[in-house]
Amino acid sequence: MPKDQRPATPAAVSVRDVAALARVSPTTVSNVLSGNRRVSEETQDRVRWAIDQLGYRPNLSARNLRLNRTGLIAVAVPEIDVPYFAELIRHVVQGAREHGYTVLVDQTEGRIEAEQFVVDGMNRGMVDGILLSPLGMTRAEYDQRRDDTPLVLLGERIVGKGIDHVGIDNVAAAEDATRHLADRGRRRIAAIGHQTPRGGGTAPQRTKGYRKALRSAGLPYDPTLVVPTRNYHRLDGAQAMADLLDSGALPDAVFCYTDLLALGALHTLHQRGLKVPDEVAVIGIDDIDEGRYSLPTLTTISPNKPTIAQTALDLLLTRITTKEQDPQQVVIPHTLEQREST
């Protein structure tokens, strides 16, 4: 039989075992690994050899207990499979790795208890920091936080200061989108995606920007052109568009609060035989990859997800290292990506 014998037990190898084999103290093994203090070349070699021999790998739980950290950060979003969040998480995971952190994902699905749990630090000591894209949390609930795990909010700005936050200017984004439609001569511009969730949320801000742009363009505000949606899936956009058309309020343009809603709206417009953009122009927000391949391709407000992810991560890591500091609200510039739908 070739190959060396298989280890009797996969056994947990500890610093002690390595130390014994290398004929040094656990202290030294630890120092070789951490580089925290000088160790002679010769000793280092022996230690490394022993580590190799035994296939030693440090036990993270023990290290974490001792160091009072975990190397983990949590990112909590309403739904992982909503492309905007999936793309954002991708950037977060990449960035975290560069800083030696691993990412744990949580899905709140709009459940307040789930957001509460996240805000209260998940389980104590489970993560070093938290990135949360909130949906329903109110300011009061943040203030009741019984946990001091660093927390940075994404996307949605909670009313008032005092909480770290990274996102785009939602009022301006909606205004830019709506103005884009008005500039192209559209007069009856509908808005799909209004909501008034308990926490405040981005939807009212987008509605605000929409109305602001109408005003600037000298267009009347027609409430029948504003369609609220329960969620922000393709289905919601498709239904909202259908409802709008059924109501007889024929728009010549639609500003959708997210790309997913816009993609759903495109689907309905096609079914109803309406030409986009000739008869109805459509614009969304998020700049998800899907909009580059839809028929027609989708004009959108691009939030620069890589920058949002990186900025949020940097802010969070700063908080982890240096607690206590003035909370920051960072606004990331957005751009308009024109494509075929307008």
Added chain:
Amino acid sequence: MPKDQRPATPAAVSVRDVAALARVSPTTVSNVLSGNRRVSEETQDRVRWAIDQLGYRPNLSARNLRLNRTGLIAVAVPEIDVPYFAELIRHVVQGAREHGYTVLVDQTEGRIEAEQFVVDGMNRGMVDGILLSPLGMTRAEYDQRRDDTPLVLLGERIVGKGIDHVGIDNVAAAEDATRHLADRGRRRIAAIGHQTPRGGGTAPQRTKGYRKALRSAGLPYDPTLVVPTRNYHRLDGAQAMADLLDSGALPDAVFCYTDLLALGALHTLHQRGLKVPDEVAVIGIDDIDEGRYSLPTLTTISPNKPTIAQTALDLLLTRITTKEQDPQQVVIPHTLEQREST
């Protein structure tokens, strides 16, 4: 000043503090929390009261060190923002929560070292189990695994037995897709997405199923109709379709190895003014939500992601509880979802 005074230090409250306040031993506090042994009602009340007073929450690192577990499972996929994976992860996260586990995500991006790292248990003691959707790992590399963290493979079957695996029958799936096209009278059926990665992978299996179906249908195998792609993004599908048309090999149907490729192909077909499905029929695999809203909607092979996620999770949790057991290869049935593109 109303409200009670803020705690001088957010201080780490430990079992010891709770025990002291409740006038019991740490042992008892621990037992109240775990329910591992009977504690008198009265004592329980005192302990719970103390916990509440102090806002105590157990330190996970310490518990993990003691219990030799973490309550974490890792799920590693090539790309988080590929809809198929995002949807799968969603189900995994949901299922894991039901079992009291939290999910840590990793993105391998097809890097062998990243897959190696995952297979070697990430960092020791960091996770209790691993779900990996591999890309390039070879069988030999699995055999060299220096770690015994339970591991279940998703999607891609590694050559040979000996490793837990959950996925669909890729040969049959490709065969069904191709037959569906042949059954509708298509004679020149192209295939987009062939690859021959080092680990083996699903692509060759899908090509095999494609050829098998051609044979059954009495159609000739034309290598010029098989277009390999570097990745499985929309862009790759769009380019492959363009290359195919440019080559002059006009197909009347296209079997794409994933929905994303198919969506890219649809984009190109539209640009070139070819009618789908009249002139060219298109089918994919994955059943991502996007295909229900594309123009036209996309016929696809649906892998039943909820079942895949749940089965993989169940298998993994079984391994975590009961190590040592015969490795299982579970094949999840797929279905064909017919939509407008065929």
Added chain:
DNA sequence: CTGAAAGCGCTTACAG
């Protein structure tokens, strides 16, 4: 029904 003590595997003052 309850407690005192040991120990999980690390790292870091303290000491030389």
Added chain:
DNA sequence: CTGAAAGCGCTTACAG
């Protein structure tokens, strides 16, 4: 340049 010892916060035999 190196080591002996303490301790992070838990849980679980062992004992009563």
